[in-house]
Amino acid sequence: MAKLLNEDVVKQIEEAFAPMKEAVHIMFFGQKEGCSYCADTQQLLEEVAEISEKLSIEVYDLDDDADLAEKFNVDKAPGTVLAAKDGETVSDYGIRYAGIPSGHEFTSLIQDILLVAGRDSGLTQDTRDFLKELTEPVLLQVFVTPT
Amino acid sequence: MVQAEMVEATEFQELSNKYSVSGVPQTTINDGAANITGAVPESNMLAELKRIIGK
Numbered sequence: 462m463a464k465l466l467n468e469d470v471v472k473q474i475e476e477a478f479a480p481m482k483e484a485v486h487i488m489f490f491g492q493k494e495g496c497s498y499c500a501d502t503q504q505l506l507e508e509v510a511e512i513s514e515k516l517s518i519e520v521y522d523l524d525d526d527a528d529l530a531e532k533f534n535v536d537k538a539p540g541t542v543l544a545a546k547d548g549e550t551v552s553d554y555g556i557r558y559a560g561i562p563s564g565h566e567f568t569s570l571i572q573d574i575l576l577v578a579g580r581d582s583g584l585t586q587d588t589r590d591f592l593k594e595l596t597e598p599v600l601l602q603v604f605v606t607p608t
Numbered sequence: 609m610v611q612a613e614m615v616e617a618t619e620f621q622e623l624s625n626k627y628s629v630s631g632v633p634q635t636t637i638n639d640g641a642a643n644i645t646g647a648v649p650e651s652n653m654l655a656e657l658k659r660i661i662g663k
Contacts, residue, residue, distance in 0.1 A: 560616020
């Protein structure tokens with residue numbers, strides 16, 4: 462299959478990934494039927510993961526791996542989880558992508574990877590203090606279009 | 609406690625319709641407790657969350 466990322470783009474991402482501190486693990490959930498963008502998304506993520514030794518990827522199926530999908534609150538395919546990885550320990554930072562992260566969202570994906578690699582949200586102390594006191598889960602869904 | 613999901617609106621139209629997405633980005637908090645169109649600076653997000661959670 463032809464590559465989705467051309468050499469120039471790979472080079473740019475390589476430069477962006479150079480300061481990556483810690484490892485980031487990508488969990489991809491596809492689905493066998495009725496998923497127009499699963500194959501492209503999987504390929505895109507695999508090409509990104511190849512760019513840095515600090516990145517790893519595991520491919521799952523929303524139906525075959527239903528228990529894991531539920532554990533990580535993934536209910537759409539293609540579904541992508543960006544997690545921290547320290548040794549064998551995977552830590553969920555609550556970052557999800559539903560659908561293909563292309564266009565503008567490809568930039569978000571690269572930035573999110575760098576954010577997780579840095580292990581720092583960059584949020585203000587005010588926000589951190591508020592979030593620490595949360596007793597109920599919060600779900601933020603940001604609707605975007607790829608262009 | 610916090611999960612943030614990017615949703616590609618054209619792939620998941622049913623969900624986009626449910627939350628009446630008309631412009632992007634739209635940030636939907638807790639299944640429609642708030643729907644904000646456009647960029648959301650951190651201070652606005654914090655204020656919005658405080659309002660919803662009631663603190």
